Amino acid sequence: MKLALFIWIVVITILSSLLFEFKHAVQDGWDRLDHLERDITIQRQALQVLRAEWSHLNQPDRLAWLAEKHLNLQPIQPRQILSWATFTSLFPTASNPELSFLQSQQDAKHPEGVSALPSMTPAQHPP
Secondary structure, three states, X not given: OHXXXXXXXXXXXXXXXXXXXXXXXXXXXXXXXXHHHHHHHHHHHHHHXXXXXXXXXXXXXXXXXXXXXXXXXXXXXXXXXXXXXXXXHOOOOOOOHHHHHHXXXXXXXXXXXXXXXXXXXXXXXXX
């Protein structure tokens, strides 16, 4: 009888300690969950503020005013649009002696070797 009582006391003690550990593990989990929920709420509020700021910064009227103030852009004129043939003819090549003449004039104007004309050949485009 004493042995059965001793076994029951040991079992109850082990179960009590396991229950105590399990209770604290669950409580730690709940604390961690509360902490994560607070962090999520804070991050959502910060995201809401950033979205409002982004919305303000990207207002079309404000962007137009900033572009007008800082970029000094002008509308495109029809004379600024070139065909591909006209564009490629602007680059000096061996087959375009007129631009070689212009290049020599630029060299005379800029003896330091600085040129206003591009000195590259046009890139080959796939068909």
